[in-house]
Amino acid sequence: MRLLIASDIHGSTFAARHLVGRIEAEKVDHVLLLGDLLYHGPRNALPTGYNPQECAELLNMNARVTTAVRGNCDSEVDQWMLHFPCMSDYTILISDDVTFFATHGHRSGLRPGDLPDLKPGSIFLYGHTHKKGFSQEGKILLVNPGSIAIPKDGVASYALYANGFIDLKTMQGEVIESCCVKM
Template identity: 45%
Template sequence: MKLMIASDIHGSSYYCRKMTEAYRREKADRLLLLGDILYHGPRNDLPKDYQPKEVIAMLNAMKQELLCVRGNCDTEVDQMVLEFPILADYCLLELDGHTIFATHGHHHNPKNPPMLKQGDILLNGHTHIPANRNMGAYIYMNPGSVSIPKENSAHGYMIYDGVFLWKDLDGNVLDMPCTL
C-alpha cells in the first residue's frame, strides 16, 4: 500500500489544496492525517487563506481515502461538519511487519512514548518539525506541517511506498529517507 502522511493543515485552503494535489500526483492509496485539520489554534498565526469551510469541502469530497487521528485543535464541533472520523486519539497500522502508532503528538511523543516494541514506529505531527530519529527501542517520525512549518522546514508531507520519503508540497524529495 502506498500511504501519504500529512499533518497540521490548520484550516488553510491554499495548503490543503496543494496537499490534495500532491496526493493525486503521488497516486497514493490512502491519506493519513495526523490532526489539527480546521482550527489554527491560539498559539499559531492564521495560515495563508484560512478558510476552514473550503478545507471541509475538499476533505469531505475524498472521505473514503482518509484515515485520521485527533489533534489538540480538533473538537467535536469539527466532527459535526467532517464526514470522516477525526476523534480517535491514535491508530495502529501494520506496514511490512512493523507496527506504526500514529497519533497527533500532544499526548504520545518521544518524551511520553506509548508502549512500543523494538522496531515499532511512533508517528506524530504537532511540532510542525519533520523528524526521523532512531530512539533505540523504536523509530520516531514526523511529517512536519502542511501549512505552518517551523524551524525553517518545508511545507511538506511523507510518502510510504516500501520506504519513507519526506517531500515538500511540490513533490521534491527532502533529505530524510528511511527504510524499514
C-alpha cells in the same frame, strides 16, 4: 502500500488544495492525517487561505481513504464537518508487516520521549511541533512530517511511505530526506 502522512493543516485551503494535488500525484492508497485539521489555534497566526469550511470540503474529497487523529486544536465540531473519523487520540495501522502508531504528539504518554509499548521496528508518527524530521528511540523510528500550512522550520512538508522507505517531501513533491524503515 503507498501511504501519505500529513499534519497541521489548520484550516488552510491553500495547504489543503496542495495536499489534494499531492494525493493524486503520489497515487496513494491511504492518507493519514495527524491532527490540527480545521482550526488555526490561538498560538498560530491565520494561515494562508484560512477557511475551515472549505478546508473540510477539500479534505472530504478523499474521505474513503483517509484516517485521522485528533490534535490539540481539533474539537467535536470538526468531526461534524469531516466525513472520516478524526477524534481518536491515536490509531494503529499495519501494512507491509510494519506497525504505524499515529498520534498528534501533544498528549502525555503519546509523545516522543514517552512512547507507548511498541514492538521493535514500529514507526511512531506524530505532528504538533510543525518541524519535520526523523529520530529513533531504541528500535522505534519516530517520524514527524512537519506542517503543510504553518511550518516552523521554513518548508511546508508531508511524508510518503512506500516500498520500505519514508520520504519527507516538499509540497511540490521534492524529497528532502529519506529513511529506510527496516532497522
